[in-house]
Amino acid sequence: MEKSAVFNSKLLPYLLLVPQLIITFVFFYWPAIQxxxxxxxxxxxxxxxxxxxxxxxxQALFAQPEYYKAMLTTLVFSTLVxxxxxxxxxxxxxxxxxxxxASDVYKTLMIWPYAVAPAVAGVLWFFLFHPSLGSLARPxxxxxxNWNPLLNANHxxxxxxxAAVWKQISYNFLFFxxxxxxxxxxxxxxxxxxxxxxxxxxxxxxxxxLSPTTxxxxxxNVVYVFFDTFGIIDAVTGGGPAGATTTLVYKVxxxxxxxxxxxxxxxxxxxxxxxxxxxxxxQFRYVERKVQY
Amino acid sequence: MLRHxxxxxxxxxxxAFASPAHAVTELQWWHAMTGGNxxxxxxxxxxxxxxxxxxxxxxxxxxxxxxxxNAGIAAFRAxxxxxxxxxxxxxTATMMSATGAIKPVYQLMKEAGExxxxxxxxxxxxxxxxxxxxxxxxxxxxxxSMVMWINKDELKKAGVAEIPKTWPEVFAAAKKxxxxxxxxxxFSNAWATWAHIEQFSAWHNVPIGTKANGLDGFDTVLTFNxxxxxxxxxxxxxxxxxxxxxxxxxxxxxxxxxxxxxxAIFLTSSxxxxxxxxxxxxxxxxxxxxxxxxxxxxxxNSIIGGAxxxxxxxxxxxxxxxxxxxxxxxxxxxxxAKLHQESGxxxxxxxxxxxxxxxxxxxxxxxxxxxxxxxxxxxxTENSRGLRFGNMVQMRDVWAEEMEAALAGQxxxxxxxxxxxxxxxxxxxxxxxxxx
Numbered sequence: 250m251e252k253s254a255v256f257n258s259k260l261l262p263y264l265l266l267v268p269q270l271i272i273t274f275v276f277f278y279w280p281a282i283q284x285x286x287x288x289x290x291x292x293x294x295x296x297x298x299x300x301x302x303x304x305x306x307x308q309a310l311f312a313q314p315e316y317y318k319a320m321l322t323t324l325v326f327s328t329l330v331x332x333x334x335x336x337x338x339x340x341x342x343x344x345x346x347x348x349x350x351a352s353d354v355y356k357t358l359m360i361w362p363y364a365v366a367p368a369v370a371g372v373l374w375f376f377l378f379h380p381s382l383g384s385l386a387r388p389x390x391x392x393x394x395n396w397n398p399l400l401n402a403n404h405x406x407x408x409x410x411x412a413a414v415w416k417q418i419s420y421n422f423l424f425f426x427x428x429x430x431x432x433x434x435x436x437x438x439x440x441x442x443x444x445x446x447x448x449x450x451x452x453x454x455x456x457x458x459l460s461p462t463t464x465x466x467x468x469x470n471v472v473y474v475f476f477d478t479f480g481i482i483d484a485v486t487g488g489g490p491a492g493a494t495t496t497l498v499y500k501v502x503x504x505x506x507x508x509x510x511x512x513x514x515x516x517x518x519x520x521x522x523x524x525x526x527x528x529x530x531x532q533f534r535y536v537e538r539k540v541q542y
Numbered sequence: 543m544l545r546h547x548x549x550x551x552x553x554x555x556x557x558a559f560a561s562p563a564h565a566v567t568e569l570q571w572w573h574a575m576t577g578g579n580x581x582x583x584x585x586x587x588x589x590x591x592x593x594x595x596x597x598x599x600x601x602x603x604x605x606x607x608x609x610x611x612n613a614g615i616a617a618f619r620a621x622x623x624x625x626x627x628x629x630x631x632x633x634t635a636t637m638m639s640a641t642g643a644i645k646p647v648y649q650l651m652k653e654a655g656e657x658x659x660x661x662x663x664x665x666x667x668x669x670x671x672x673x674x675x676x677x678x679x680x681x682x683x684x685x686x687s688m689v690m691w692i693n694k695d696e697l698k699k700a701g702v703a704e705i706p707k708t709w710p711e712v713f714a715a716a717k718k719x720x721x722x723x724x725x726x727x728x729f730s731n732a733w734a735t736w737a738h739i740e741q742f743s744a745w746h747n748v749p750i751g752t753k754a755n756g757l758d759g760f761d762t763v764l765t766f767n768x769x770x771x772x773x774x775x776x777x778x779x780x781x782x783x784x785x786x787x788x789x790x791x792x793x794x795x796x797x798x799x800x801x802x803x804x805x806a807i808f809l810t811s812s813x814x815x816x817x818x819x820x821x822x823x824x825x826x827x828x829x830x831x832x833x834x835x836x837x838x839x840x841x842x843n844s845i846i847g848g849a850x851x852x853x854x855x856x857x858x859x860x861x862x863x864x865x866x867x868x869x870x871x872x873x874x875x876x877x878x879a880k881l882h883q884e885s886g887x888x889x890x891x892x893x894x895x896x897x898x899x900x901x902x903x904x905x906x907x908x909x910x911x912x913x914x915x916x917x918x919x920x921x922x923t924e925n926s927r928g929l930r931f932g933n934m935v936q937m938r939d940v941w942a943e944e945m946e947a948a949l950a951g952q953x954x955x956x957x958x959x960x961x962x963x964x965x966x967x968x969x970x971x972x973x974x975x976x977x978x
Binding site for chain 2: 379490
């Protein structure tokens with residue numbers, strides 16, 4: 250029988266919710282409302298003058314071929330980052346779940362990159378792979394490989410994907426590891442007794458039982474690539490070459506903060522928000538059906 | 543015992559901090575200087591702080607030029623702008639149009655009662671930062687121009703007898719350098735659009751845009767997709783294929799390729815001097831930018847680069863007094879001359895320039911005279927007086943994007959320049975609407 254406590258006050262539950270609600274309002278709803286409002290304004294960079302211009306920012310945005318290119322770039326970038334960071338993290342977590350001698354050290358090292366700020370991570374990768382200064386790029390060039398992310402769009406994309414994946418693996422690793430450890434050993438042992446090999450056990454027992462974690466991480470990772478990667482892109486490629494790594498969120502940042510065009514930037518962030526909300530809804534509607542809780 | 547000792551030191555420290563009878567007025571100075579020039583900025587602030595006791599200038603490095611400017615704008619919107627902010631020359635139009643956000647320097651000096659004679663400054667430099675009436679809006683701090691840095695040792699090794707003067711000579715020298723082992727870089731440059739669009743146009747006396755490159759009004763239209771520009775970009779595209787030319791990115795991160803010896807011919811700011819002096823382990827010099835000899839009148843004169851110090855609006859009169867004192871301190875002839883000779887940036891006062899000449903400094907260091915010679919090569923024309931385009935920071939990125947597309951072989955030179963002009967014009971029109 251479950252224990253249940255009954256609170257008589259009608260006010261108390263709301264009071265307990267207040268801190269969280271305030272945080273959500275101040276850090277999410279308030280800026281979102283402001284962005285929404287700003288997307289209908291034309292303002293100078295300093296905010297000294299502003300005028301209401303209706304949907305002009307949106308019209309200008311959808312007339313830009315660069316905007317559609319950024320959408321395509323985002324699709325490629327987010328698919329690669331989500332896929333790679335999830336699968337690599339799962340591989341690492343599965344290894345760390347085994348009875349290793351130094352598994353604590355291994356786990357700690359795996360979690361480290363998460364503590365690195367995106368911009369710092371970006372600068373790190375920028376210098377490692379700078380075509381002429383980078384300590385990892387020089388061997389590539391010596392081997393005769395023409396590594397040049399400054400001009401080659403694919404190289405630049407590989408570079409930002411590596412940086413973004415590297416940063417996200419830690420987070421995914423943590424959750425996967427926790428998920429793996431919560432799978433009852435008895436189920437796996439039963440599979441083993443029935444003669445299933447390690448691969449079979451993983452794919453038919455562990456992976457389905459892990460699906461709630463995987464689904465949660467998929468949602469979080471999509472949000473991560475859509476919103477949190479502009480720092481990395483800014484430091485690694487600055488959206489270049491020729492806009493090859495300009496994703497939607499980087500364009501929001503570049504046009505607004507670097508370009509001082511806050512109206513267009515706000516319009517872009519409203520569109521971006523709509524896309525992510527739609528994506529998340531789709532994930533919950535269709536992908537969640539396959540999840541076994 | 544130990545605890546008492548701790549208490550005593552805390553007490554002593556508290557007393558030490560509290561001891562001045564009146565509080566020192568702190569003046570925030572945001573800047574974008576890296577390498578050798580960062581040291582110079584810190585030293586200037588230290589010297590000023592030591593020279594008097596009322597004010598304390600606190601320099602903070604805020605990243606690259608664009609980052610610094612944007613940090614300042616964001617801080618202004620949030621109501622905590624610094625007192626002094628270093629803004630690069632392409633941010634000038636944006637700052638000028640922000641009446642209310644800035645405190646014009648001529649006003650500041652007048653109100654503070656500091657001695658200030660606009661005529662003491664070099665007009666080629668202050669003209670850039672003044673209104674059409676000649677009122678100085680910002681204080682020129684580090685003015686530079688683009689020069690061609692030459693690794694003399696490597697050129698000699700490659701059998702290039704003379705420093706190239708024209709673009710065809712540069713291309714030929716780069717091919718020789720490549721043959722002599724510079725596989726990855728015959729020549730290169732930092733600040734891609736500054737080199738190949740802005741300075742290139744002025745140096746060849748062709749307009750970047752109408753209305754004297756925007757100096758005469760915000761209703762300017764870009765025009766740099768001429769056959770000359772197309773020809774130049776096409777040359778770069780051809781040479782990029784085998785790395786006789788190797789693109790070095792939009793800002794100045796690639797300057798290290800000169801100091802490391804990788805690129806023996808490298809176009810970048812004359813302000814690179816302090817860093818080159820500190821890091822290059824070979825005999826180097828600077829030469830004027832190359833030109834195409836078949837263009838009539840070329841070379842014309844180069845335009846100013848670098849940055850000026852803007853004073854932000856809405857501060858206390860007491861603080862403005864301190865800023866004015868600091869500017870007077872910077873204008874001091876000996877200090878200016880020293881600053882010029884150490885950093886490679888141009889002297890901003892006539893007296894400092896004359897002193898440097900009189901001291902015979904240029905005979906020993908011709909490197910530092912190159913930008914001055916470029917700037918004063920000929921009487922400036924409509925095309926070479928300077929440029930003033932709104933949202934220039936964003937526009938440079940757009941231009942660079944198109945150049946990159948051309949160099950990567952995705953677009954032809956003509957397509958890329960047409961797109962750069964069209965997209966740039968869209969940005970200009972949007973700026974024109976906000977700045978009236």
